[in-house]
Each structure stands twice: as C-alpha cells, then as structure tokens.
Amino acid sequence: MNREEVSAKIQDIFRDIFDDDDLLITDKTDANDIATWDSLNHINLVNSVEKEFGVKFALGELESLKDVGAMIDLTIKKLSK
Amino acid sequence: MLFNSYEFIFIFLPLSFFVYFYLTSKRLVTASKAWLIFTSLFFYSWWNIAYLPLILISILFNYSLSKSMLEFKEHNKNYISKANLLQIGLILNIGLLIYFKYMDFFITNTNIVLSSDIPLLHLALPLAISFFTLQQIAFLIDSYEGLVEEKNFIDYTIFVIFFPQLIAGPIVHHAEMMPQFASKWNMIKNYKNISAGFFIFSIGLFKKVAIADTFATWANAGFNNSETLNLLEAWATSLSYTFQMYFDFSGYTDMAIGAALLFNIKLPQNFNSPYKATGIIDFWQRWHITLTVFIKTYVYTPILKSFAKITFAKAMFATFAAMFISGLWHGAGWNYIVWGALHGFALITNHYWQKYSKIKMSKFLAWFITFNFVNVTLIFFKASSLSQAMDVLSNMIMGNVVLYYKLESFLSFLTPLGVSFETVFVDIGAKSQTFAYIIIAFIIILSFKNSNELTNKFRPSILNLAYTFILFMASISMLSNFSEFLYFNF
Helix, strand or coil: CCHHHHHHHHHHHHHHHCCCCCCCCCCCCECCCCCCCCHHHHHHHHHHHHHHHCCCCCHHHHCCCCEHHHHHHHHHHHHCC | CCCCCHHHHHHHHHHHHHHHHHHHHCCCHHHHHHHHHHHHHHHHHCCCHHHHHHHHHHHHHHHHHHHHHHCCCCCCCCCCCHHHHHHHHHHHHHHHHHHHHHHHHHHHHHHHHHCCCCCCCCCCCCCCHHHHHHHHHHHHHHHHCCCCCCCCHHHHHHHHHCHHHHCCCCCCCHHHHHHHHHCCHHHCCCHHHHHHHHHHHHHHHHHHHHHHHHHHHHHHHHHHCCCCCCHHHHHHHHHHHHHHHHHHHHHHHHHHHHHHHHCCCCCCCCCCCHHHCCCHHHHHCCCCHHHHHHHHHHHHHHHHHCCCCCCHHHHHHHHHHHHHHHHHHHCCCHHHHHHHHHHHHHHHHHHHHHHHCCCCCCHHHHHHHHHHHHHHHHHHHHCCCHHHHHHHHHHHHHCCCEEEHHHHHHHHHHHHHCCEEECCCCCCCCCCHHHHHHHHHHHHHHHCCCHHHHHHCCCCCHHHHHHHHHHHHHHHHCHHHCCCCHHHHC
16 A cells, blocks of 8 residues: 555545544644644544554554654554564 | 752762763773663662662563563463563552552551551652653553564663653653663763753752742641631642742753753653643643653553543543542552542543533633642642641631731721731741742743743853853752752652
8 A cells, every 4th residue: 555545544534533524634734733633532543543454553652643644654664564 | 869969969960970971982882881870870879778679670670571572472382471471560560669659558548447457567668669660661561562672781771760860750761762872972972962951950950949949948837837827828838839849840850851961861841831731631731741641651542442432431531540540650648649530520621621612711711720720739739638738728718818917007998807917927937028939930930931942942152151150059059958859759
C-alpha cells in the first residue's frame, strides 16, 4: 500500500470519528486544527487505524502521533514490517 | 544533598562538572560515564546510604528483565511467556513501592476497620522511589511492546540515576534520555548550554529560596493554627501554600534542568505557567507535565483500550481512575486520595462542559474558577488530616473578619457587621507584608514568561549574565535557612 492509499483511508477514519464528511486532512493537521481531537478521540483514532490496517501501536508510541503525518508514517512503517 | 545547599552549589556540582569534561576531553568515554554514575550515587547516598542497595538492585533487576524480553524467542516449550515476564516486573516494581510507601497506611486503616492491633512497620520511604519506579515501569512496558532496542547497561543506569532528575523529576522517558547519554556530541563542552544552564538554575534557586521558602513559613504557621484563623488569615494561608507549591516544585525543576544542561542533557519541560490555566484540563497540561504524560500513556490509555467499545462515559471513568491513582501516587493518606478524586471530578465536569455546553465562558471567569479550585484542593494536599483541611476551608468562608487596625478610622461603619480592627496575620506569623507578597506572586504567575520560555530563547549576553548574577547572589545570601523540597516526600 503506498502513502496516498494509506492517507486516503486515514482520511475516511478521521471523517468517521469526527463526524464530518467534508473534513480534509493534511500531514500537518493536528489537535490544534480539530477542536474535538482530545485524548478520548485520539484513542478512537488509534483503535480505528489499528483495525483498518491490521497493525498494533505500542502505548509508548501514542504520544508521538501528534499529527496526521506522524500517524501515516508510523502506520506505513508497521505495514512494511 | 539539596540543590539549594552550599555543598551542592560550590563543591559537588563544580567537581562533577570539571572531572566529567576532563575525562571526555581525554576521550575516556567509559570513565566519564562511570564518573557520572559515581557522583549520582554519592548524591543519592548523602541523605541515607541505607537505601543505596535497593536502588542498585532495582536497576539491575529491571535491566535484566528488559534484556530477557528483548532476547525472548516465542517457543511452545517455554515455561513462561513474554507477558509473564512483564507481569513479574510490574508486580515487583509496584510491590516494592507499595511495601515501602503504603504498608503503614493499609495497616492503620485495617486496624480502624477491624479494631485490630497490627503493629506498624515504620519504614523510612526510600528517596526517589516514586520516581524511579515510574521511569522503570515505562521502560519495561516499552521493552515488552518492542520499542526498546539493545541498550547499554551503563547508559540505562545513568538514565535512572542521573542526579539532576533522580529525586523529584522531571519524570524522564528512556526514549528521550538514553540517546542523549549515548551521543558523542554531548561529550563536548558547550558554552551556550553552560550559560543557559546557569541562567535557569539561578531562576530556580531564586524561586525556591526567595519566594517558596518565604511563603512556606506562613503556610506552615497557618495550617498549625488552622482552628483559630480569621477570614483573611485563612485565605493568606491557603494562597501561601498554593504559591509555595508552585515556586518550590517548579524551582526544583528549573534547577534540575539547569544542572543537566551543564552536561548537555536536555530534561523535558515540567511546568508551563500552570496558574495561567483557564480550565482544569488545561491545568493538567501545564502542571507536572511529565507526570500527566506518564499517567495518560501508561494508566489512562490501557484502561480505556481494555474496553471493547469506547464511549464518552467510559473515558470519564478512565479519567477518574487515572486521577485517583495519581492522588494515591503522591502519598499514602486520605488527603491525597481526596485531592486526586476532586481533580478527577473536576476533569469530568470540564469534559462534559466542553462536550455539551453551548455557553462561552469569559476567559477571566474560566481562570478565576480554575485557580480557586486548584487553591482549595491544595488545602487537602497540604493538610495533615481531613479535619485540619476542613478547619482552614471553613475559616475561608466563615472566619471572623479582622482588618488592619490603621483602617479603622475609614471603615469603622463596618464594626456593627462583626468586623474588628486589630493587627492582621498574627496566626500565620506574619505582618502586613504578606499581602504585598501575595500580590507580587499573582503578578509573577500571571504576567511573567516562565523559565522555560526564557531559556528557550536564551542568548549569552551581558544583560543575561547580569540577571543570572543578581538572582544567584540574592539567593546565595538567603541560603542559610534552607528547607527541604515538597516533592522529596513523594
């Protein structure tokens, strides 16, 4: 799966979690851009990404997923393992 | 050894610094690291050498356990699984903490409930145990989850016992610290780091000896006389403790960050002007940040992830549980539990408000509510018993109104309302200058840039040298009557 495909699926996950069908994300999108991106929704995002791609994030990695770019990069890294 | 002592500032710190960089300049890498370990162990043993074996065994045990998890090969003939190794590690680390920190609390409460007479253990709390336990638990969990690669035992030991952060944090994470100790670049003297280190160390020292220790005398006297405080004294007592707490703990952290910077080691930020917070969620993102991150990562998240379906209500349960545990982590006492629980309820309220309320609160009102909540809950944190906390609290609401006697000629019309005019602040061992100190403290916490912001944009200059020198000299002149840091007891 290339970066665009991962990014597109993560975009769908974001639209689903934040309940906004027009939400457009970029690599730079972070909690400052989405008001409801709090610690609860962060875990919802992580759970959905894990389920969608069949990967598993470690607890110690969650704090580093500060923006969409970091989330895509780590997902790709895990998929390539 | 205390940071605010002559022996630390004039002997220990310079000696560890110069020998370290002498050894690195001769490219004696292992010897320089061994020197850091030796100085840190010396620093730790200065108070009480009895617990030195405990911390050494703890380091050796956790390192070995992590190593066996890294080298673990899944095999159906194994007697134990990798998960078992982690469980053993968690049980032993938490067990050790419970044994030393909570046993007497459990025994006391068991005795009350069962009317039994089990004798107390009267164990002295091993210094820094609350902090090095958390740091090593994070290391074990990360080792289990595959985030730790082969690590060097010497670097691991320095990560746990590096003296600036050993006693009271910031709580450091191996992923941000161990690469710094392994880096060859960090072994070259860096004059910018040295000057910035001195700068923030001096700010911290001044916060501690000039501000926190002054408020401490009023807070201590006020809590000792909690039953007889009048209204203004009760407020002065509680505000004094709230300011003491911040200037003491953040001052300690500044000194830790400064001392580490001399060795080119960057410790994480622990405070970001917490008393400017405009909500209790905001407060916890600014206060003791490294603890909040630890609790969120290793307590809140696993609780929440253990549910099949995550809902808002379950998240609120996890929030409360995390704050409750945080309260208990601070100390073995009902007052800490009440404090943690109150903050848990406040976080839930704040989350509900964010989610459901349509009202936009003014920034000032949001700050006012947050600050007063923090101020009132800190009474429980400080009080030696719940009844003492209630005394201070009730006198803040219903205490007698006693005003400064010189105001009588202007305000005598208040006398029929029960207002009397005498010397103020007698019960907290102060005079009217307390009032000025409180005003100044408010100005500092609300309008000044914090020490981290100042250090991040620090440039060596004559002006900054002058600031550092003035703060340093003023602090040194006040050093004689030094006290311990509040967070040493945790």
